[in-house]
Amino acid sequence: MIKIMLSLVLALFISPAMATDNVGRNPANLQLASVSAVVIDADSGEVLYKKYANMVKPIASLTKVMTAMVVLDAKLPLNEAIRFSNDDRKAINYYHSRIRVDSELPRGEVLRLALMSSENLAAAALGRNYPGGLPAFVARMNAKARALGMKNTHFVDSSGLSGKNVSTAEDLAKLVAAAAKYREIATYSTTSIYTANFSRPRYRLDYVNTNPLVRYQRWDVAMSKTGYLDEAGRCLVMKTNVDGKDLLIVMLDSFGKTSPMGDAGRIKRWLASGNGGTVASAAKDYQKRKIATHLASRATASIR
Known part of the structure; x- marks a missing residue:
């Protein structure tokens, strides 16, 4: 029975959704290494392409966009000093960070590091230093998601290191559209390189943007964020201008480290x-496994 249900679901969902084709573009001709994706005209809202855009997936550090x-x-003061603590290290399961415990940095710079270089300790410190602490912060993240109409999104932390932070490509397009309107997010997320000057003690750390398209200024990007976890794969969201058109691009769960950039191209x-x-055969095999697992799960759920 499950095999029959899976066959029916595969018949309905195995191909990318048919976006309105008013300029001769056939969605079937676009092969991506990302398991899930969507491309939307930022001005008109027209969906130019979508592929499993409603598949709920872990989103890794894309979480930091909502954190910002x-x-x-x-409206917390961006010039207020944030002190990094052992509680922040514990919140990210002692994941590696070059930032020293007990050192300080202004909130605005902490936010910049979280967005441009995906600094997890920075995102944890931002959540802890919110009125009411991290529980209140996460509650506000989920309330904001609901306000934006992100119906299939849920957050449990401010860094994205938990695989329980989940969303869909369709929901994340809404997030990108909203986030790009914040001047600070637009500026911080597209900073190519940055030197942070810490105090107590005084030291400096150099950071680069995790998106090579931004770091090397190859694209006209208005807002950007990358993400990676084993369970989330490689992820990238952007608001970018392509041939004079502003686009919202979301790519989730790519197999290889550079696959999101390849998909953007x-x-x-x-x-x-x-x-x-075309995409590499290894990426195709990876997608088949991920999609088969997803569809089997849906088929099982429908029987229940």
Whole structure:
């Protein structure tokens, strides 16, 4: 019975959704290494392409975009010093960070590091230093998601290191559209390189943007965030201008380290010519496994 249900679901969902084709672009010609993706015209709201855009997936450090919005919505002073603590290290399960415990940095710079270089300790400190602490912060993250109409999104921490932070490509497009309107998020997330000057003790650390398209200024990007966990794969969201058109691009669960950048290039080529290129066989196999697991889970759930 499960095999029959799975066959039916595969028939309905195995191909990318048919976006409105008014310029000769065939969605079937766009091959991506990302398991889930969506491309939306930021001005008109037209969905140009989507692929399993409603698949709920872990989103890793894409979480930090919501973290930034909650911090800025609270209008907390960006020049106020944030002290990094052992509680912050515990919150990220003692994940590696170059930041020294008990050192300080202004909140605005902490926010910049969380966005541009995906510094997990920075995101943890932002949550802990919110009125009411991390529980109140996470509650506000989820309330903000509901306010934005992100119906399939849930947060449990401010860094994204938990695989229980989940969303969909469709929901994340809403997040990117909203986040890009914040001047600080637009600026901080597209900073190519930055030197942070810490105090107590005084020391300096150099940071680079985790998105090579931003770091090397290859694209006209208005807002960006990368993410990675084993269970989430490689993820990338952007608001970017391609050939004079502002686009919201979400790519989730890519197999290889550079796959999101490769997918961005394939999307750009497909928009211009209708030719989306090809992806490596290893990426195709990875997608088949992920999609089969997802569809089997849906089929089982429908029987229950």
